[in-house]
Amino acid sequence: xPTSPSLRERTAEAAAPVPPGPxxxxxxxxxxxxxxxxxxxIGLRVxxxxxxxxxxxxxxxxxxxxxxxxxxxxxxxRALLETSGTHDGVRGYQGHTLIEHxxxxxxxxxxxxxxxxxxGLVLGVLMGTLPWVRVVLEPAVAFLRTLPPLxxxxxxxxxxxxxxxxxxxxxxxxxxxxxxxxxxxxxASAPTALVEAARAIGARRGQVVTSVVxxxxxxxxxxxxxxxxxxxxxxxxxxxxxxxxxxIGGLIRDAQRYNQSDxxxxxxxxxxxxxxxxxxxLRLLADRLAPWRSHA
Amino acid sequence: MPSAxxxxxxxxxxxxxSAPVVSVTGVRHSYGRGADAVTALGPLSLEIPAGxxxxxxxxxxxxxxxxxxxxxxxxxxTEGAVEVFGERPDPGSQAGIVFQQPRLFPWRTVGDNIxxxxxxxxxxxxxxxxxxxxxxxxxxxxDTAGRRVWQISGGQxxxxxxxxxxxxxxxxxxxxEPFAALDALTRERLQEDLRTVSAxxxxxxxxxxxxxxxxVFLGTRAIVLTNRPGTVALDVPIDLPRTGADxxxxxxxxxxxxxxxxxxxxxxxxxx
Numbered sequence: 244x245p246t247s248p249s250l251r252e253r254t255a256e257a258a259a260p261v262p263p264g265p266x267x268x269x270x271x272x273x274x275x276x277x278x279x280x281x282x283x284x285i286g287l288r289v290x291x292x293x294x295x296x297x298x299x300x301x302x303x304x305x306x307x308x309x310x311x312x313x314x315x316x317x318x319x320x321r322a323l324l325e326t327s328g329t330h331d332g333v334r335g336y337q338g339h340t341l342i343e344h345x346x347x348x349x350x351x352x353x354x355x356x357x358x359x360x361x362x363g364l365v366l367g368v369l370m371g372t373l374p375w376v377r378v379v380l381e382p383a384v385a386f387l388r389t390l391p392p393l394x395x396x397x398x399x400x401x402x403x404x405x406x407x408x409x410x411x412x413x414x415x416x417x418x419x420x421x422x423x424x425x426x427x428x429x430x431a432s433a434p435t436a437l438v439e440a441a442r443a444i445g446a447r448r449g450q451v452v453t454s455v456v457x458x459x460x461x462x463x464x465x466x467x468x469x470x471x472x473x474x475x476x477x478x479x480x481x482x483x484x485x486x487x488x489x490x491i492g493g494l495i496r497d498a499q500r501y502n503q504s505d506x507x508x509x510x511x512x513x514x515x516x517x518x519x520x521x522x523x524x525l526r527l528l529a530d531r532l533a534p535w536r537s538h539a
Numbered sequence: 540m541p542s543a544x545x546x547x548x549x550x551x552x553x554x555x556x557s558a559p560v561v562s563v564t565g566v567r568h569s570y571g572r573g574a575d576a577v578t579a580l581g582p583l584s585l586e587i588p589a590g591x592x593x594x595x596x597x598x599x600x601x602x603x604x605x606x607x608x609x610x611x612x613x614x615x616x617t618e619g620a621v622e623v624f625g626e627r628p629d630p631g632s633q634a635g636i637v638f639q640q641p642r643l644f645p646w647r648t649v650g651d652n653i654x655x656x657x658x659x660x661x662x663x664x665x666x667x668x669x670x671x672x673x674x675x676x677x678x679x680x681x682d683t684a685g686r687r688v689w690q691i692s693g694g695q696x697x698x699x700x701x702x703x704x705x706x707x708x709x710x711x712x713x714x715x716e717p718f719a720a721l722d723a724l725t726r727e728r729l730q731e732d733l734r735t736v737s738a739x740x741x742x743x744x745x746x747x748x749x750x751x752x753x754x755v756f757l758g759t760r761a762i763v764l765t766n767r768p769g770t771v772a773l774d775v776p777i778d779l780p781r782t783g784a785d786x787x788x789x790x791x792x793x794x795x796x797x798x799x800x801x802x803x804x805x806x807x808x809x810x811x
Contacts, residue, residue, distance in 0.1 A: 439613060440642035444707060445631030445659035454655060458646040535645035538689035 314505035319512070322505040326494075336506065337497065339489040345513050348479050348491040351407070355414025355482075356475035360468055363419040367426020367464070372452065377427060388420035392478040400485060410482040417478045418471035425467025429460035462536040465529040469522060476518045558625060560711055560743045561587040561610055566619035567768070568605055578768040579605045581619065585762065585771065589710070592737055592744045594758035594777075596751060596802060598810035602769030603747045607715050610745060611636050623711065631659065634711040635704030639719055641696035643688045649699050650675070650684025656706035674702040679732055694725035701733065705740075712737075712744040718753070730756055731786050738781040751803045755779075755795060756786075763805040773805035 296316060302308075303315035310318065326341040328334075335341060366384070370377040392413050399409035433456040441455045480492035487493025491510055498506035530537070567581035580602035587593050595603040608614045609621050612628030623633045630636070643652050650671045657667045671684055678698040683691060691699070697717055704712060714733075718726040734757055737744055746757055754761045755777060763773040777798055779789060789795060 436638070436640065436642050437644060439630070440636075440638065440644070441655075442613075442630040443611070443636035443638075444656035444703060450659065455644065458644070461646070533646070535687070535689065538645070538687075 311502050311504055314508055318505040319508050322503070322509045326506065326509065336494055337488050341491075341494075341509070341513060344489050344491045344494045344510075345517060347489045348483065348514075349517065351410050351482065351490070352414055352472070352475050352479055355411040356418035356472055358411070359415035359418030359475070360422050360471050362415065363422025363467070363471065364426055364464065366419070366423040367467075368430055368452075368457070370423065370427035371430025371460075372456070377431075380423075381427075384420050384423050387416065388424070391481075392417045393481040393484070396481060396484070405486040409485075410487075413482045414475045414478060418475045421470040421474060422464070422467040425470070426460060426464050429463035430456055433459050462529065462533040465525070465533060469525045469529070472521060472525060473518070476514065476521070479514070557589060559586040559588050560591075560624060561585075561745070562620075562622045563606070563610070564620045564622075566606075566609065566616045566621060568602070568609060568614070568617045569768075580609075580769045581616075583770055584619075585774070587743060587745065589743055590741050590759075592746065592757060592759040594746045594748060594754040594761045595764060596748060596754045596761055596806055597764035597769060597772075598766055598806065599749060600767050601764040601809065602767060603764050604715050606764075606769065607713055607745060607747050610634070611713050631707075633709060634713045635707050635709045637697075637700050637704045637712070637714040637717045639716045641688075641693070641700040643696055643699055643703070645688045647688070648684065649680070649686045649688060649691065652688070652699060653684075653703050653706050656703045660707040670706070674706055675699075677705070677736060678702045692725075694721050694729060697721060697729065698732075701729075701736075705736075705742075710743060712742050714744065714746045716747050716749070719748070719750075727786075733757065734781075734786075749806075751799055751806055754802055755798045756790070761798075761802055763802060763809055765809040766811075772809045773802065775801060 300316050303310065303313055307313075314322075323341065326336040326344075328340070335343065339347075366380060370380055370384075395416065396409065396413050399412050403409040403412060437455045437459060438451055441451050446454055479490075480495060483490040483492030484496055487496055491513055495507050495510035498504075498510065563583060563585050565581075566583050567578060569576045569578040571577055583606070595606060597603045605614070609616050610623060610628055611634060612623075612630045612632075621628055626633065628634075643649075644655070647655065650668075653671045653674055654667050657670055658664075662670060668684075672681070675681055675683060678701050680691075680695060680698050680702070683695070683699075688696060688699075701717070704714075718729050721729065730753060737757075746753075748754055748757075758777045759781070760774070760776050762771055762775075764770065765772045775798070779792065779794060779798075
């Protein structure tokens with residue numbers, strides 16, 4: 244090629260604007276105000292929490308209501324200590340520590356909701372890709388979605404007894420619809436432009452599904468998964484209304500029977516805090532698995 | 540003016556009797572049905588011989604993109620026949636395609652976008668990294684394989700899209716206004732690079748644009764389409780040096796200006 248050096252230089256030049264360093268230039272400039280805003284937000288939340296706790300302490304100190312109705316923060320703290328170790332020869336609450344109760348419930352949620360999420364994924368992909376499957380299954384999924392889990396729990400007990408099976412089934416059935424609906428809608432609305440781009444490089448039908456439809460649906464599917472775990476979380480007390488001990492829902496139900504409101508409140512905190520942690524973990528996972536969502 | 544006649548790809552270079560890469564025969568295409576049907580294109584017939592760089596020019600809505608989609612196989616003509624390498628058009632099997640938007644897969648890195656095209660083209664996994672590096676170097680983007688799609692500029696994304704379209708090693712390249720959404724400077728650079736790549740590989744290309752200058756600069760032949768429904772208003776060979784010419788020098792040639800004027804007039808008449 245004797246004659247094209249000028250063009251080659253230009254070609255090389257065109258690559259020059261790619262900076263070799265870290266991907267996001269200018270992050271340093273933005274970092275400081277962003278960090279300040281973050282600190283302010285965290286500070287505000289800590290303050291709100293302190294105000295809430297102070298109000299709670301004040302209300303109980305004034306003894307506006309009986310301690311049976313509104314237990315003091317100190318009583319809840321005592322319940323935490325009592326249920327976390329062995330006192331007077333009694334281990335935790337009804338033979339299990341708080342962490343064990345929570346762990347057993349979490350295990351139920353992960354197995355039950357996990358199965359429900361898996362089933363929802365399969366159903367969602369089928370509904371999103373095959374119109375007749377959607378026509379057949381959509382009403383059933385919508386129907387299931389409107390039912391409160393406690394309503395079909397009775398039937399599950401008649402079918403599966405009172406051990407683990409009905410609890411896992413309840414959580415699975417509660418978790419399935421949101422994933423199925425989210426997956427079906429995301430799969431059905433795969434971007435035509437990218438589907439065409441995949442066909443243009445020779446992707447066959449199945450390959451279009453794996454290379455474009457599923458990845459592009461992933462962010463929405465992950466939102467469905469978060470929703471499913473949230474629903475499973477709020478259903479766990481329902482799942483543990485019958486023969487729920489050990490289990491955090493069973494603990495709450497059992498403590499209610501003896502008017503141990505401090506233990507009930509403790510159980511609520513345990514469910515709420517672990518639920519927040521799991522939701523945060525799922526959100527982190529979503530950002531990790533689908534980083535392009537925030538850049539699209 | 541240095542020129543290399545052996546690499547020159549013009550209509551006159553076509554060997555007599557060789558089958559055309561693309562043949563469009565009596566094609567008419569309409570969208571919608573019954574009373575609402577709008578004829579976008581035709582009737583229209585044309586042949587594209589091997590090695591030609593055909594530019595389709597025309598006002599927006601003249602059906603030039605429709606014609607490209609028919610050749611790509613994304614749509615079937617309402618009437619008439621389109622054949623590519625003697626077969627019915629099928630996306631992904633006969634031609635590499637570049638769209639107006641890069642249409643890269645954001646869940647894949649720059650290199651993996653090209654890697655997917657290589658995979659579907661049947662290139663063994665072990666050979667792909669080297670091929671990816673080669674293709675990226677060819678579009679002036681060496682050492683970007685590991686980057687995320689959103690970390691590179693729009694012009695660079697379009698270069699990756701071109702590399703992805705070249706990855707299949709197809710002998711036909713279809714480009715639908717690939718530079719229309721880019722800024723003027725980036726567009727000029729990409730035009731120059733595409734001209735070089737095309738001259739070096741001798742790939743048959745169909746390029747859709749509404750820019751007269753782009754048509755004269757890139758093409759070895761230009762076809763101007765009339766306003767909807769699109770039919771051939773002008774079909775003219777562009778006989779300018781393909782290799783070794785400095786872009787500015789090329790644009791300064793009297794022949795360049797004459798072609799610009801001729802095609803520009805035809806486009807203006809087609810639009811009215």
